[in-house]
Amino acid sequence: xxxxxxxxxxxxxxxxxxxxxxxxxxxxxxxxxxxxxxxxxxxxxxxxxxxxxxxxxxxxxxxxxxxxxxxxxxxxxxxxxxxxxxxxxxxxxxxxxxxxxxxxxxxxxxxxxxxxxxxxxxxxxxxxxxxxxxxxxxxxxxxxxxxxxxxxxxxxxxxxxxxxxxxxxxxxxxxxxxxxxxxxxxxxxxxxxxxxxxxxxxxxxxxxxxxxxxxxxxxxxxxxxxxxxxxxxxxxxxxxxxxxxxxxxxxxxxxxxxxxx
Amino acid sequence: xxxxxxxxxxxxxxxxxxxxxxxxxxxxxxxxxxxxxxxxxxxxxxxxxxxxxxxxxxxxxxxxxxxxxxxxxxxxxxxxxxxxxxxxxxxxxxxxxxxxxxxxxxxxxxxxxxxxxxxxxxxxxxxxxxxxxxxxxxxxxxxxxxxxxxxxxxxxxx
Numbered sequence: 441x442x443x444x445x446x447x448x449x450x451x452x453x454x455x456x457x458x459x460x461x462x463x464x465x466x467x468x469x470x471x472x473x474x475x476x477x478x479x480x481x482x483x484x485x486x487x488x489x490x491x492x493x494x495x496x497x498x499x500x501x502x503x504x505x506x507x508x509x510x511x512x513x514x515x516x517x518x519x520x521x522x523x524x525x526x527x528x529x530x531x532x533x534x535x536x537x538x539x540x541x542x543x544x545x546x547x548x549x550x551x552x553x554x555x556x557x558x559x560x561x562x563x564x565x566x567x568x569x570x571x572x573x574x575x576x577x578x579x580x581x582x583x584x585x586x587x588x589x590x591x592x593x594x595x596x597x598x599x600x601x602x603x604x605x606x607x608x609x610x611x612x613x614x615x616x617x618x619x620x621x622x623x624x625x626x627x628x629x630x631x632x633x634x635x636x637x638x639x640x641x642x643x644x645x646x647x648x649x650x651x652x653x654x655x656x657x658x659x660x661x662x663x664x665x666x667x668x669x670x671x672x673x674x675x676x677x678x679x680x681x682x683x684x685x686x687x688x689x690x691x692x693x694x695x696x697x698x699x700x701x
Numbered sequence: 702x703x704x705x706x707x708x709x710x711x712x713x714x715x716x717x718x719x720x721x722x723x724x725x726x727x728x729x730x731x732x733x734x735x736x737x738x739x740x741x742x743x744x745x746x747x748x749x750x751x752x753x754x755x756x757x758x759x760x761x762x763x764x765x766x767x768x769x770x771x772x773x774x775x776x777x778x779x780x781x782x783x784x785x786x787x788x789x790x791x792x793x794x795x796x797x798x799x800x801x802x803x804x805x806x807x808x809x810x811x812x813x814x815x816x817x818x819x820x821x822x823x824x825x826x827x828x829x830x831x832x833x834x835x836x837x838x839x840x841x842x843x844x845x846x847x848x849x850x851x852x853x854x855x856x857x858x859x
Binding site: 441443468471476478479488516537538539540543619 | 702718719720722741742743746749752755756757758760761762763765766768810813814829830831832833
């Protein structure tokens, strides 16, 4: 591992200033992707700015019709404490493995935007707002490409505001060896209509407008009967072909709708 | 960087490089070699320890991240007089180890499951062990030992 400096700022403002002053630095939250990347020699930051203990990034709270989750909330905390939004808690319960869920964070997952990152499914599927130190970004415009987001380099995710759905569910196919999702689908019946979001299948998370229109007629798995997805543009890897991923999307969308609570 | 933390009930202060992994700090600085290094990449779970009472992989945590926090390793599980923890007893009773390499990580993972699982359901335990690998594939007795510990905790609470 290339040596680096380590800072643990007490506030959001201090963290952002440190990151801005040192362009080759990186934010560190749970580190469950970053530290493995450092060990493998895949990144060489000049400094890590540890944001995991900043009070503004902690906690889960109700705010009007929204559930607001701090960016430093771990997957385990969300699985345990987001019971009032069962679809989100169910998703958090099956991320990675026990140890990863105890350390990995919501904000880290979204900011990293691994194409198989699972929190993106709920953020996009619920139409969440991503609140940063300087603005609010809708999930619909947040995920711009593989490992790329609309965040500025020195911009810090502070919290995610999820509108409460009538019901929502998540279903995925886990790669048996790595545990990574081959495909995951989040489906929600929201105040603004049905939303269906897919992770793992494309270069970035995306929605399924045709599935959403079908669900508008009645939010149940039968409404999706016969709907298929084109394999065009989907990921094709040793884990799964694009055709298989297209097949999984349709199957998992029905399962996610059926699981919705 | 100077760090101060609690390791197995002892207050420790030490000087570490920021790039030192917690697992390296525990093994090489503290001599606590019960925490094993299997894959060094977050896959195998042999380095599982507890940070503030929850299981984490010590190869995916920096020593500086443990500053001010409470670390428990396999050396801190038995009582100071050497009396085994009930989960360690259950591992012995079920012969839940073959080569023993994964055992420290299995016990530390199992302790988290024994605290957090609602029921000693076999498949919930197997899912809970998905980040802790036994290369001897001796999972059946490991799952049985952890199920005993989950059931024992439920009885204590009942």
